[in-house]
Amino acid sequence: MTKVLLASSVVRCLRQGSVAGVAAGGVGHPATWPSFQTVKHLSVKAQTAHLILEDGTRMKGFSFGHDTSVAGELVFNTGLVGWYPEALTGPSYRGQILTLTYPIVGNCGVPNTHEVDELGLRKYVESERIQVSGLLVQDYSHEYSHWNSVKSLGEWLQEEKVPALFGIDTRMLTKVIRDKGTVLGKIEFDGQPVEIIDPNQKNLVAEV
Secondary structure, eight states, X not given: OHHXXXXXXXHHHHHTTOOHHHHTTTOSOGGGXXXXXXXXXXXXXXXXXXXXEXXXXXXXXXXXXXXXXXXXXXXXXXXXXXXXXXXXXXXXXXXXXXXXXXXXEOTTOEEOTTOBOTTSSBSSOSSSSOOOSEEEOSEEOSSOOOTTEEEOHHHHHHHTTOOEEESOOHHHHHHHHHHHSOEEEEXXXXXXOOOOOOGGGSOOGGGO
16 A cells, blocks of 8 residues: 555656655655756756857857867767767767757766777777767766666766767757758857867868
8 A cells, every 4th residue: 555655646746847755755845846957956066168159159058078168060960868979989970069869868878988899899889989079968967877887978078078068959959950051160168269160171080
């Protein structure tokens, strides 16, 4: 009977947008319970930065990667959860700022990027390092859970010195990229100005 009542409480709380009250035995009014989003933002402090497009469009975001300004061509990927290690290390993305349309990223963590298969090839990545210049997502999960994950996506990006922002309207941005074809932009932190450049003017093959 207790399990049935607990399950009923969970369902009721989920409908109201929070399960914080369940952990407290259902004590308190739902209006006083903090949501998951509120708890996350209270527990994690992130540096702010801006995504700036060549037409002057500015979008505020929050850093979960390396806090450094970069510029590049904006592209998007519509893949689902768990595949981002391959995308971030794909040589074809060299010099580009990658936008992921899936609404939440990072909940699977990152596997051992040095692990190889029976042929001696990297098992979970496409190259030896992250190739994108930057990463943009709608929502980033600071907590991860997967049987073969060894670190968070944010930790990996910081190790590789790659900036990344969450809080960006990635689906709107994807429509802009789709309609315009080629869009240049930059991720810029306060006190770190950087000029917008076209990476296609460089020999990217030599950098891979």
